[in-house]
Structure formats: C-alpha cells, structure tokens
Amino acid sequence: MESVHEIIETRGKQAALMADLDRRVVEAAAQYMADEESGIGFLYSGWCQAVLPHRRLPDGQPWQIRTQRVTLAVEPGLRPGPDGDLVPGGVAYGSRARLIMLYLQTTALRTRSREVELGGSLREWLSRMGIPQGGKSQADVREQADRISRCRFTFHVQ
Template sequence: MGTVHRLLDQHGKEAALGADVDRRVVEAAAAYMGDEDGGIGFIYSGWAQAALPHRRLPDDQPWQIISDRVRLLVEPGRKPVDSRDAPDALQWVGVPYGSRARLILLFLQSEALKTNSREVELGRSLRAWLARLGIPIGGKSIKEVREQAERISRCRLTFHVQAGGRGGLVNQNIVDEAFLLSAEESDQGNLFVDTVKLSESFFEQLKKHPVPLEEAAIRALSNNSMALDLYCWLAYRLHVLPGSRPITWKALQAQFGTSYKELFHFKPRFIENLALARAVYPAADVTVDERGVTLRPSTPPVAKLGG
C-alpha cells in the first residue's frame, strides 16, 4: 500500500488532499478504494506491452511500437467515399487512438472471453458498460465512441511477439465483421447494430494470453490513455517477475512515449501517469530514479482465476 492509500485509509480524503500529494492521484485512489463494483475486464497480453497512440495521427499514417519483446504495427483502413462523382473512391479512416479506443477494445475482449464467443453485441451492451465507467453517451462523446469503433473495425493489426528466442506473427486484424449504424439511426438509442466478430486468430491469442484487470481501476483512469497503458503494463508484468527488474528511460520512452521527441518532455508525463496507475494498483512495487524505473514482484490486481 502506498502513501496515498495509507493517508486515505487512516485520515480520509480531505486530509489526503491537504498533504503533499498530487490531487489527481488522491482523486484516483479515493475513487478506486471507494468502488465496490468488483467487476473484472480482460485484455490480450500484447496490449500490455505495446499500445495504441494517445493522439490522432494523419489518417493515412500507420502506427508502430517496438518494445523489448513485442512489435506492434497498426495500419489504417479505408472506406468508400459517399460521392456520386467518385463512386469508386476510397478514403482513409485512420488508426484508433486515445482512451475511448482502449475502452472499446477492453469491452470487446472482456465480453468475448466472458461469453466464449467471437461475436460481441454492441449497441445497448456497450452503452451500458460505458455508463458504468462514467462515460457520458451523448453529443460529442457518442461521436467519439462511434469514430473509434469504426477505426478499430477497419484497421489492420500485426503483433510480432518474441518468445523463447523465436518470433512470430500472432494476429493480423482485430475484427472480421462489424456493422455500424448510420448517423441518423444512432440517435435512436443504440450505438451500433448487431455484432462485431473478432478475428479467429486474435480471439485464440486472447484466450491463451489474457490479462485480468479491475474495472474499478479502469473506471478511475477512464479518461487517461497513458495511465491506462501503465496500469495494464504493471498488471501484466509485476506478478510474474522472479526478482527486481530495472528498465531504462530509453526503453520506457520506446514503449510508452514515441510521440515525444525529447526524453525530458516524456519523463514528467510518465512519472505523473505512473503515479495514477499506482493509485489504482496499491500492491504495485515500483520505484523511479534518474536511470528509469525498477519493477519488483507484486501481487496481481486480480487474483488468479479458475484455479
């Protein structure tokens, strides 16, 4: 348990807010500690090692992350242009990005595992789940969710996983089939029609390599894409470490901060978001110094499932 959790536990939120602790960290920790929902979500382990961009890229630009064990390539998809003058024309859709894309992917993966089916209902189910996370569904928010869902459904994904000295292409798309409502229909109460079908290869890897996460933690970080990435990373890494593992700033920037040109711009953002991730993962044993971070074996946020 970290300092902020002890303050909250022993003295309450007001006292913690008066201490020398970032207000956002106190708010996240208080929200997490006061959340009694107990829900669990899942992601494929590859996402805990290489994630989507935080901000929008040019629509025709691919996204690539190269970490010590995973290479992720996300290529943007295209869709027909709604034009009588150019009926065969296509336009780039762009790769998914930001916190909304991460939440939609988390929903798809969690539902697929819980139902043991590649077909995942969207519409009311996604709407209800986002509402549980405190995401308003209406106006600008519904537009963002629709856009990220379309980007996810059209992009091409390649994970190259290095394991045991051998590399291999794990999966090459996320979604096989998806049907989106028109803009007019989306105002009638549903976000999407029918289902999304995850690709068979992605679903198989998800079943083999799931990372369980606490929905309470996701809820507290739902608007912060880097904090979500760091929470997923810690949930994946810490409980399997045989001992202390130092990681350099250079390696951290390659995995989490490729959009930052300079390390001195990346470091403070990383430290801020690591503190938020630790606020919702009290057991995480992580220290920061001038060389990078040191990870130490820690209890996972979700106890081992299924015996």
C-alpha cells in the same frame, strides 16, 4: 467443500440457497457475481506492453510501436469518401479506443465467443461500457469504433 461462489457459478443461485448455507451470504454473493461493474476486465498481455497512439495520426498513416518483447503494427483500413470512392481511414487512438478494445476483449472472453454483441443501439452499448450518452462522448466512441472496425492489428512477439 465448494465455496458459495463455486456453487452459484456451477449450479446456480437456487442450488446455493438449497444448500446448508447462510441465505444472506448466498444473496450477497449472487448479487456481487451478477454485477457486471464489479467484474474483472481481460486484456491480451501484448496490449500492456504496446498501446495505440495517444493522439490522432494523419489518415492513412500506419502505427507501429516496438517494445522489448512485442511489436504492434496497426494498418488503417479504407472507408467511403464523400464522393463514394474509397479513401484511407485512420488508426484508432486515445482513451476511448483503448476502452473499446478492453470492452471487446473482456466480453469475448466472458461469453467465450469471437463475436461480441454490442447492443441494439449505440446508446445501449455506451450504457454497457459506462460512458455518458450524447455529446462529445458519443461522437468519440462512434469515431473510434469505426476506426477499430477498419484497422488491421498485428502483434509480433519476440
């Protein structure tokens, strides 16, 4: 026999309610499954072994970290400078960058799509990630998202 969770996932909440199951159990399971905060986060295993830098590097400087099994190379991209010419950007760093990468990977796997819809605004995206809106948090996320979007990430598995 299928579990309550399997029925809700494959056939929907209404089918689970119509089955011979305790309504309170179905409601609780459906509510839990609909809560994105209680969901599991997904991360490529390479990120567990090789991480982004904790501190800011000079703009234009690449980042490389080697472990026993994985090498991560991050190449900074270019961004428009004050005069409009392209200048080297920086490598993403710190906890905000790692949180963004976790969010992007989890959402891509959950939606089974390479394209991740961030939201209609930065405020909406911050809310989805559970980050306080405004001030330093918002500025940090904006900067790290820009850095991530311009960087090239390469994993080499030994």
